[in-house]
Amino acid sequence: MAEPKADLHAYLRYAREALLWKLDGLPEYDVRRPLTPTGTNLLGLVKHLTGCEVGYFGDTFGRPFDGPPGWLTEDEDPNVGMWATPDESREEIIGLYLRACAHSDATIDELPMDAGGTVRHWPTDRNQVTLHQILVHMIAETHRHADIVRELIDGSAGLHLGNDNMAPGDRAWWQAHWNRVESAARQAGRG
Secondary structure, X not given: OOOHHHHHHHHHHHHHHHHHHOOOOOOHHHHHOOOXXXXXOHHHHHHHHHHHHHHHHOHHHOOOOOOOOXXXXXXXXXXXXXXXXXXXXXXXXXXXXHHHHHHHHHHHHHOOOOOEEEOOOOOOOOOEEEHHHHHXXXXXXXXXXXXXXXXXXXXXXXXXXXXXXXXXXOHHHHHHHHHHHHHHHHHHHOO
């Protein structure tokens, strides 16, 4: 039997790897371009999750991150952590993300699952948390964003290279599937 903390930590690491894999092979424009009405983009997600790692596993448990990124410490655009400025390089953002993850890993390794902390930006009726709660929260937070954004860019989908965890099928099969779903939606929409 595996230890619950080790299981959760493994899922978080897996989610982090999947997130970074979503950037592989894409040009600068594609990792930065807004793909939803709210401007969601892949590199911005890495930047956002850097802030989440720093905040949830650092500040929450009284373990400040050495050299927090400027967008977390300065009063700027409230959405600055969701997109990369032209002077922020992909390498810089990914490097900072990896450092934040290493800091988070140290917190996870050193604290027990029931270690208490405070998420200052959450409502007071639920801002007292445990490491267990933050691990679950960060697994969900890390997994929830990047899949559809990458698929919108070039059709790449799935968990990671070599294991897409998708139904088997080539592009023609997926196009036929898309057509089938579109046809069903149109039929249902007619009443």
